[in-house]
Amino acid sequence: MKSRTSFRVLAVDDRQDALDIIQHTLGAAGYQVTTVTSAADAVRVLEFVSIDIVISETTLYDVIGLDFIRYVRENFKDLAIVILTDAPCIDSAVLSIKEGAEDYLVKPPDRERLLSIMDRIKDKLILRRQIQEENTRKSYGIIGNSPGIAKVIENIDKASAYNANVLIQGESGVGKELVARAIHYAGERARFAFVPVNCTAIPETLLESELFGYARGAFTGAGDGREGFFQIADGGTLFLDEIGDASLAMQGKLLRVLQNKEIQIVGSGRIKKIDTRIIAATNKDLLATCASRLFREDLYYRLAVIEITVPPLRERREDILPLANMFIAGFVKELKKDPPEFTDNALETIKNYQWPGNVRELENCIQRLMIITDRAVIDVSDLPHVMRSNTEYRIDPMKTLAQAEAEHIRAVLQATGGNKSRASSILGIDRKTLREKIKKFGLPDSPPGNFSPPGKNSPEHFSS
Ligand SMILES: Nc1ncnc2c1ncn2[C@@H]1O[C@H](COP(=O)(O)OP(=O)(O)OP(=O)(O)O)[C@@H](O)[C@H]1O
Ligand SMILES: [Mg+2]
Structure with a gap:
């Protein structure tokens, strides 16, 4: 039997006792278990952690259980669902299985049955993944469904x-x-x-x-x-x-x-x-x-x-999160740490950002967040300044061309982590011209991470 350790289980119930049994039983068997007490929290976990199996109560307080299950079905197609139900609700459990759940457990879950259901699903998922892997090979490891x-x-x-x-x-x-x-x-x-x-x-x-x-x-x-x-x-x-x-x-x-x-x-x-x-x-x-x-x-x-x-990332925004997830999974493996959680606002900012440096910028961004920021929960304030000021970064009709140019160059330098050769290729100018402009506008010419906020060196103080 293949190892259970690479399988992530998310258990959702509004009561802690069933969750405790699941956590202990599956945890001791080697599964990685996350427990939450509301559908809203579950949705948040699903957005950013790659979960293999969801065990869910059918009647959650904040969302009707069946709707949550349908949500999972529709948004996470290769995820298996197991229903957790009170004895009188077996009818609804049966209905859920018709909706696509794999099996059901009556509360309090019987440890042996719980483990045997999980192992059966795990083996099924392994098989399904082997088939999927063959299909991915056909898409050459290129992520994106756009x-x-x-x-x-x-x-x-x-x-x-x-x-x-x-x-x-x-x-x-x-x-x-x-x-x-x-x-x-x-x-x-x-x-x-x-x-x-x-x-x-x-x-x-x-x-x-x-x-x-x-x-x-x-x-x-x-x-x-x-x-x-x-x-x-x-x-x-x-x-x-x-x-x-x-x-x-x-x-x-x-x-x-x-x-x-x-x-x-x-x-x-x-x-x-x-x-x-x-x-x-x-x-x-x-x-x-x-x-x-x-x-x-x-x-x-x-x-x-x-x-x-190959179209730029901002023209295929639906690929941003799948790519981010792939990079996170890679760094999780490499750094041997848990994937960070992202707040809704952080996700929104990531999805809406222009990504002038495209997939490479996204990869660098995720790497920085995981190594340098090193937070379990990532919020908007942890994201690079240039992403947060995205809304501020609009063309202001009252600016001179030189001011707009200086600001744009600053934004691209920041997005590329100060890499002048990449910045110059994004800007469509050669490196020499870029160096001249950096000098002319008094932009910070320093290694990544040392960008000074607009202030005494800001472009307004320089005429051209
Ligand atoms: N669709 C994708 N799926 C998975 N990884 C991707 C995808 N697109 C880009 N990458 C990754 O992003 C990084 C940048 O890609 P690559 O080096 O191929 O870009 P490029 O267009 O050649 O860039 P440049 O013009 O700067 O040379 C690489 O690590 C690459 O593996
Ligand atoms: Mg290249």
Whole structure:
């Protein structure tokens, strides 16, 4: 029998004595048990803790029991329900089973029957999950039920069945690399390497040798020679990240390889045929970049045979809580601590926030809340300032453009935890420009967590 310890039970009853029996019996057997005395509390727990089995009284004071059970049925489809009932109410228990409850227990619950029902449900859930896991594998571990994500997954299905080049577009932190990996690992190239390359990170002088490798003795210090990214990814996939920022020199070299499907190793006359699939990603509008001549249109068309756009998180708000739950579950495992509870207002704030840094910002936010904040209950005041001031952060028609710009830059810096390279990519400006603006507006230029509140350095004091 599989261990009971990974199973979480939530017991709801307005009376403590039945709850005590459940807590002792199941707790001693290794189940993780949470008990609450009202449906309202139960709903709150369900919102943020992943519960496997609910044991509930049918007639709760604050909500009619059957409605609570229906609520659970409709909102938490893979959760099992057991009804707790007084002897004269067995009829209603039977009715609840018709509504989808697994079984019922008469109060005071018999310990043996309680445990046998739980073990039976546990085994059933394990089986059901194995099936679900197989299905999730089909969605490549990408969380989200929004139409936007469904479309992305559909496109991954198609892309993984072909060898055509793929261009993935989307704001910073939306999951472009996750999509690229999904395409690679779902296809026939999975046996070979997935090689991520950041197009902005290769110095111009090393461009050719990094991409195509060099032969023994090609230059001083060349030693025995080395393979380039294209050779390492031969048979597999080369992931060209931030392709929109690739230099024109790099674009030219890439285009040549894509046209000829061969490379020339630096320092040798040798031409090598290569079979490397290209998946490129950018947070820029690449066609617009073509129009401004910073990106070669011929290269764009070679890359964008299949185009996948990952929508920003604020355009698929229904994915926010499932993603948050996934990150919480991950950190719970890693940090070996209980998941925090979130107040209704905190949840509301999380759902309504704009998430300029998208899923990565959400992940960082949850991590900070669990490690740095380290509270059992998380309220709005524990959330980063930028999320709380969301409502204040509106365009004020009486502001100068410079003031609005300064405030926006401050908000993005705060959202990215002071990471200038991410902030600049969200803002659509290069890092140098960002640094200049930080200086010009007197914004705090400090590591994360040290942002001073608007005050003597606030943009109002600076003219432009
Ligand atoms: N739908 C999703 N389901 C699960 N995890 C996700 C999802 N989207 C993003 N993530 C996670 O969020 C983080 C950021 O994703 P990723 O690195 O793929 O974004 P990106 O678009 O490449 O960002 P950037 O433009 O900044 O490079 C990763 O940890 C990734 O696993
Ligand atoms: Mg990325």
